[in-house]
Amino acid sequence: MEASSDTISRKLLNWYDAHARDLPWRARPGAPAPEPYRVWLSEVMLQQTTVAAVKDYFAEFTRRWPDVSALAAAPDEEVMAAWAGLGYYARARNLLACAREVAARGGRFPDSEEELRALPGLGAYTAAAVAAIAFGRRAVVVDANVERVVARLFALDTPLPGGRTAIREKADAITPERRSGDFAQAMMDLGATVCTSRAPRCLLCPLSAECEGRALGEPERFPVKAPKKAKPARRCRAFWIERDERVWLVRRPGKGMLGGMRALPDDGWHSRGDGTGEGPLDGPWESAGKVGHVFTHFSLELSLAVYLGNQCDSLPAEEGEWWPLDRIGEAGLPTLFAKAAHLALAGTGERV
DNA sequence: GAGCCGTGGAT
DNA sequence: TATCCAAGGCT
Numbered sequence: 001m002e003a004s005s006d007t008i009s010r011k012l013l014n015w016y017d018a019h020a021r022d023l024p025w026r027a028r029p030g031a032p033a034p035e036p037y038r039v040w041l042s043e044v045m046l047q048q049t050t051v052a053a054v055k056d057y058f059a060e061f062t063r064r065w066p067d068v069s070a071l072a073a074a075p076d077e078e079v080m081a082a083w084a085g086l087g088y089y090a091r092a093r094n095l096l097a098c099a100r101e102v103a104a105r106g107g108r109f110p111d112s113e114e115e116l117r118a119l120p121g122l123g124a125y126t127a128a129a130v131a132a133i134a135f136g137r138r139a140v141v142v143d144a145n146v147e148r149v150v151a152r153l154f155a156l157d158t159p160l161p162g163g164r165t166a167i168r169e170k171a172d173a174i175t176p177e178r179r180s181g182d183f184a185q186a187m188m189d190l191g192a193t194v195c196t197s198r199a200p201r202c203l204l205c206p207l208s209a210e211c212e213g214r215a216l217g218e219p220e221r222f223p224v225k226a227p228k229k230a231k232p233a234r235r236c237r238a239f240w241i242e243r244d245e246r247v248w249l250v251r252r253p254g255k256g257m258l259g260g261m262r263a264l265p266d267d268g269w270h271s272r273g274d275g276t277g278e279g280p281l282d283g284p285w286e287s288a289g290k291v292g293h294v295f296t297h298f299s300l301e302l303s304l305a306v307y308l309g310n311q312c313d314s315l316p317a318e319e320g321e322w323w324p325l326d327r328i329g330e331a332g333l334p335t336l337f338a339k340a341a342h343l344a345l346a347g348t349g350e351r352v
Numbered sequence: 353g354a355g356c357c358g359t360g361g362a363t
Numbered sequence: 364t365a366t367c368c369a370a371g372g373c374t
Binding site: 042043044048049050051053054088090091094120121123129141145188192197228 | 366367368369370371372373
């Protein structure tokens with residue numbers, strides 16, 4: 001039996017009115033739409049990132065930079081350091097580029113999906129989400145939650161990524177003309193709390209009567225995904241050079257892994273190969289142990305070497321800085337190097 | 353289209 | 364412990 005699109009959107013919006021999550025970037029029920037700045041900032045932070053991980057960062061960013069012009073005026077290194085630990089650092093670079101573009105045109109975000117899509121860091125999903133949530137435009141918002149809910153609702157079994165075309169068509173068909181922002185957030189809340197990836201709570205679902213995947217008896221089978229590739233294991237060395245209660249930190253290149261972030265000097269490892277083992281000084285080095293870290297497409301074992309010599313005058317000053325040890329937490333080190341710093345300061349080298 | 357790009361929580 | 368996965372975008 002084919003459920004009508006109106007039935008689905010009406011049931012979902014009713015459910016949302018009763019069960020919407022109370023989130024810092026979301027308007028209370030009945031209140032005006034939240035500021036586009038807050039919607040945009042939250043959506044960028046939420047890209048491939050859980051609500052729980054975002055909350056503290058959102059609070060800190062909006063405290064330090066209350067509007068888009070304030071963010072646009074912030075120094076790169078402060079924003080990158082504030083983003084440290086959240087991951088996908090290209091987002092922070094694009095965030096600043098976008099803020100400066102918006103500030104340059106008067107501090108107002110464009111209100112159409114097409115213009116939003118042209119801004120740095122806004123792809124199909126984020127442009128649609130901002131257009132719908134902040135500006136009340138009808139837009140088809142498709143993220144991983146919507147993909148999962150729609151695939152189950154209509155029992156779409158073409159494997160992703162190819163199956164996304166059909167999923168998008170169905171998502172378009174059930175997106176209402178009015179309240180499409182609420183509809184999108186309702187779909188995402190449903191996906192996050194009820195129609196979860198594993199062990200969906202169909203008994204709590206407002207769409208269970210319309211769900212073809214459930215009717216087939218195994219909603220968890222949807223969406224079908226292509227098999228994943230194995231992660232290679234890589235090794236590298238990083239170097240802890242300490243002098244006068246300070247440690248030598250460098251700035252990574254603007255693109256690529258951990259691009260633009262502060263870091264310990266290392267041996268040139270990258271996603272497709274191990275490092276050379278060579279550091280910025282000849283040594284002598286003492287092993288301080290290892291830390292393990294798993295990235296999206298490879299795992300890394302980092303061996304930390306501590307400098308025991310006294311020739312650090314040869315370090316190229318313009319490519320690094322002596323950072324106070326008692327402020328290491330403010331350096332904005334991405335997690336891999338934060339682990340290494342913790343190891344160096346703890347002084348025990350057994351844990352991997 | 354496919355590879356690259358982080359992190360932490362859940363199971 | 365190993366695996367999966369999340370409010371994706373860019374090249």
